[in-house]
Amino acid sequence: MSVTVRVPAKVNVQLAVGAARPDGFHDLANVFLAVGLYDEVTVTPSADGLRITCEGPDAGQVPLDRTNLAARAALLLADRYGRSADVHIHIAKDIPVAGGMAGGSADGAGALLACDTLWETDASREELLDICAELGSDVPFSLVGGAALGTGRGERLTPLETGGTFHWVFAMASRGLSTPAVFREFDRLAEGRHVPEPVASQELIAALAKGDADTLAATVTNDLQPAALSLFPELAGTLATGREAGALAALVSGSGPTTAFLVRDPESAAAVQRALAASGTCRSVRTASGPAPGATVTGR
Template sequence: MTLASQPPRRVHARAPGKINVFFEVGPVEPDGYHKVASVYQAVSLHEDVWATASDDFTITVTGDVDVDGVPLDDTNLAVRAARLLATEIGWDGGVHLDVHKGVPVAGGMGGGSADAAAALVAVNELLGGGLTAAQLQELGAQLGADVPFALLGGTAVGTGRGDELAPALVRGRLDWVLVPSGEGLSTPEIYGTLDDLRAAADIGPVRRIPSVDPRVLQALRRSDAVALADVVSNDLQVAAVRRRPELGALIDEGVSLGALAGIVSGSGPTVALLCADAAAADGLVAAFADRGRAALAVHGAVAGTRIVSVD
């Protein structure tokens, strides 16, 4: 396909950020990666991507969050997604992406992966690619383990490297308060720190084949926040707190202010605090505001990546 064969139009897609409600990490494999068992939940913070046919692959980025560290070249995951899809369908031109970020950058909430998911969906629609949801999932897995979940949304169990997904039955909603950090954490560095701690026998033991605690899924099926609070867990948290001790103190502070439980989201540094309901979440946000700290009330589970409009 060429640019001349397509009418000019603009497609807007939206993808959710995520929380890892449960995250168990296996030992480092010979290839440097880890098997994981994760329970993802998509939450009501979103990334918006607008795609327009162009002569080259370009991107602009704005946001409700600090976007200073977001790359504007081919290393950007959304640009990589657009290129990958264009190659898959034989598109000869380029695509311009306008990205507006609502998920904290390098915050452990999959914002970059959500950008990639939204770019895949938007560009597929823009160029009439006709790829199915399953085909988009396969492409997404080439870009990163969190991309397939951003496409799927809802609540899901992720195994393998996190990209082998099985939707989880969840009734009702869960309310969370997110406390972002002004400085991101590198996911590879957090995994490396976890490996170092395990090698030094500072923590352990570790199961070679990670699995999800069934009590997590039972609590999610009932949307029972109290029961879930007893079993939320993230193996990466110990590494994130080792590098940023203030994250552990922040979790303790959140619980002292009324949260049921708190975890570091993904590789951090965003802290996710589970609340009893929406009113409790709003109250916790207000309590943090009184202490001069910004926090956000969100809920899950929300839908995966979708088309918002086609102009």
């Protein structure tokens, strides 16, 4: 028997970042929106121990050892519930790797839900969310999807209402950016300055609830964007190209380097996609809309 789980990517429509904490993490006001780009994680009992395989355009960049978040999820769940982690985990990867769209986190949440279903652990939602938080700050959101405000290091979630569909274009960059390196650059750029407590924008939350793309476009912010641009200056050209092609808003997705363009409708998405593809400023371009559901069992 196998279990397959589909898990979405995310874009951060607000990412307010506080000062570095003593543990090295940063407090956030992190407004997540799940979007319809998916990884699929399939787990099957295995006679030769824990094994990982991966297919997809970025598969070569995905670690196939126990550092893979999907493997770590299986091991943590097996340890807590006294099961054997002898499973074959296959990842069909469509979310860009090291792109700031929570691809690894998606696989962690997907493997957790798939193993939980396979092993019939009866773990509660809270217990699963707890394991997700142990795996990484973005992993709980990958499990729940939709839209949510993440506080603490982003792992404490409050679901948010969405009153419509938001259309996006994503431009994948020619190389990745390391999330810790972008946070370190944020700290370097903030040196000698007061960093305010991160606060969620009520105007932005209301725009999500109303499905109002114009107000959302006027209120999206990403405090990591200057740091991502400092490490990857070419991204400024990609952002400008999308804006000129009619995007309502252009921003770096999370820690980058994927850039995200909020557009009014699928026609505008196609025009922005064409302009970005023709510009030569990115590796590939995708369209997707949100909110998308969180990790979902699609086959067993």
